[in-house]
Amino acid sequence: MRTLLILASAFLLPLTSHSQEAVPGEGSLNITITNIENGSGTLYVAILNSDKHWLKSNTDALPFRDVAQPITNTDDLVINVGGLPPGEYAVSVFQDIDGNTELDTNFIGYPKEPFGFSAPMGKFGPPDFSEAAITISGGTSSVEVSLN
Numbered sequence: 001m002r003t004l005l006i007l008a009s010a011f012l013l014p015l016t017s018h019s020q021e022a023v024p025g026e027g028s029l030n031i032t033i034t035n036i037e038n039g040s041g042t043l044y045v046a047i048l049n050s051d052k053h054w055l056k057s058n059t060d061a062l063p064f065r066d067v068a069q070p071i072t073n074t075d076d077l078v079i080n081v082g083g084l085p086p087g088e089y090a091v092s093v094f095q096d097i098d099g100n101t102e103l104d105t106n107f108i109g110y111p112k113e114p115f116g117f118s119a120p121m122g123k124f125g126p127p128d129f130s131e132a133a134i135t136i137s138g139g140t141s142s143v144e145v146s147l148n
Contacts, residue, residue: 025138028082035147037114039073041097049089054129090132091118093145114147
């Protein structure tokens, strides 16, 4: 449960896009989000490029890139994030159904709103960064995130 508390607190951070200078070989990532619940709210997508920042709850652990996408139906949604320098990236997503910009949790810290990662949940909590990492080396890569 501790890892789910970290997950919840990581989404409480302000979402801020971080720009980087163009790097030769930059790539993009198509993130397909499935299992969207009730077709309302906003999807918050965080793209992280370091284990140091993966699911951390302090303000020094801001995502490398982030996206807030309003949703109006339950269709799968594809979000393209470009300008990614070569490297390893992991994705975490949550659906803010009630519009408070936070991942709501129950009294033990388990999320009450849909969430997902670029790798499936493990038996004991969210995947490690290395399990969720996608290699970007130019061109377009793809990943599917199924909301839980």
